[in-house]
Amino acid sequence: MSTTITPDYSLDVAGAQRLEAELAKAEPGDIILDLADVSFVASSGLRVLLKVSQQLDVAGAKLSAINASDLVMEVFEMSGFADFIEVS
Secondary structure (H helix, E strand, O other), X not given: OEEEXXXXXXXXXXXXXXXXXXXXXXXOOEEEEEOOOOOOEOHHHHHHHHHHHHHHHHOOOXXXXXXXXXXXXXXXXXXXHHHOOEEO
């Protein structure tokens, strides 16, 4: 089973807290983030993604992202997140 979450806000400090709360409510299983409406990812957003990715890995599930803008993709590549989160 997988859950798709579609944040429509930047993943700055406030957005990261909001996303963390949404992710905590997700059903067990893989999580797909649809990042079509995310234009900015700060370190606080990356922290949330790392934490959730690690939790899912322990549970045998995975975190992936779709519809990442060029800017968001660049942040993932520069930070190394593209190495352990499937991003398309």
